Structure formats: structure tokens, C-alpha cells
Amino acid sequence: MELSPVLTLDAVVRRIFDLRGQRVMLDADLAVLYGVETRYIPRAVKRNPGRFPPDFAFQLSTEEWANLKSTFGISNLRSQNGASSSWGGRRYAPYVFTEHGALMLSSVLNSPRADEISLLIIRAFVWLRQTVPAYAELAAKVAELESAVGRHDESINLVLQALRGLMTPPDKEKQRIGF
Numbered sequence: 001m002e003l004s005p006v007l008t009l010d011a012v013v014r015r016i017f018d019l020r021g022q023r024v025m026l027d028a029d030l031a032v033l034y035g036v037e038t039r040y041i042p043r044a045v046k047r048n049p050g051r052f053p054p055d056f057a058f059q060l061s062t063e064e065w066a067n068l069k070s071t072f073g074i075s076n077l078r079s080q081n082g083a084s085s086s087w088g089g090r091r092y093a094p095y096v097f098t099e100h101g102a103l104m105l106s107s108v109l110n111s112p113r114a115d116e117i118s119l120l121i122i123r124a125f126v127w128l129r130q131t132v133p134a135y136a137e138l139a140a141k142v143a144e145l146e147s148a149v150g151r152h153d154e155s156i157n158l159v160l161q162a163l164r165g166l167m168t169p170p171d172k173e174k175q176r177i178g179f
Contacts, residue, residue, distance in 0.1 A: 007033065007117075012124040019064065022055075023128060024096035025121075033121070034111045042095055044108045051108060056101030065093040099125040 015029040027041040042059075045052045060068065097105060099121070106118035 027095040033117045035113050057097045060093040
């Protein structure tokens with residue numbers, strides 16, 4: 001399913017990351033997907049606290065926000081729609097939403113794209129659940145292969161050293177046999 005060149009399954013998957021042992025999405029990314037201003041996301045959470053328990057959505061700590069910005073190079077804009085503050089950035093740490101929180105957000109926001117985007121978000125989280133274990137298994141096999149190759153490299157180096165030793169002429173002159 002492709003809504004526009006920007007809103008593909010891959011584009012949504014790239015906006016999901018692991019934090020506090022959960023897969024989450026930033027409020028600014030969800031605002032872009034749902035077609036609303038970023039400032040409406042925290043308002044929706046504050047107006048509907050019963051719909052957003054801590055396992056659905058939570059606000060990042062200052063340290064987490066700083067680490068996230070430095071790790072992923074995330075910009076400091078307050079809104080994706082050009083409405084940044086005159087101060088020059090966000091005045092608060094962003095909210096992040098788990099899969100269930102992102103879907104609950106679609107029921108709270110009055111966005112015409114909410115149904116389509118919620119389906120895309122569900123597919124992205126499902127895809128991650130299905131493929132990440134396969135990648136982990138592949139990574140383990142590659143590590144095992146690297147280890148085996150490393151052991152073989154040591155054996156090959158020993159054989160090469162022995163061959164070099166055999167190819168080098170001895171330093172002593174040959175002793176003459178006889179008179």
C-alpha cells in the first residue's frame with residue numbers, strides 16, 4: 001500500500017526505533033504521517049490521559065531527548081509545518097508512542113488520513129516483529145562463520161609459516177661427504 005512517495009511502509013519503518021525496551025515513534029513523525037501540526041499531539045495526550053497510559057505513550061526525559069538527537073541527527077524544530085518558536089526549537093521533550101499509542105492517537109485526532117495511516121503503522125510494526133528475529137538469527141550465523149574463519153586463518157598462517165621455513169635455504173654450508 002502506498003499513499004504517496006513519502007508514505008511507504010519503508011518510510012514508516014524508518015521512523016520506528018527502540019527506546020526503553022519498546023518500539024516507539026516520535027510525536028513529530030506521527031504528526032507528519034497524520035497530517036497535523038506537532039503541537040496537537042501533546043494536546044491530544046493531555047486531554048485524553050485515560051487513552052494514553054505509560055505503556056502507550058510517554059514523554060522523553062531531557063537526557064533521552066539529547067541522546068536521541070545526537071544519535072539520529074534529529075532536528076530541534078517544534079513543528080514539521082514550519083511553525084517553530086522564536087526561541088529556535090522545542091520547549092519540551094517530545095512524546096513517543098508505542099504501536100498501540102500510535103493507533104489510539106488516530107482515534108483521537110480528527111484527521112482525514114487517520115484510518116489509512118493507522119493501517120500503514122500497523123503493517124510497519126508487524127513487519128518489524130516478523131523480520132527482526134530473522135535478522136538476529138542471520139547475524140548470529142554470520143558471527144559464527146566469522147569465528148570459524150578466524151580459526152581457519154590461524155591454521156592457514158601456521159601452515160604458511162611452516163612452508164616458508166621449508167623454502168628457506170639453510171645458513172650452513174653443506175658438508176662434503178668424502179675426502
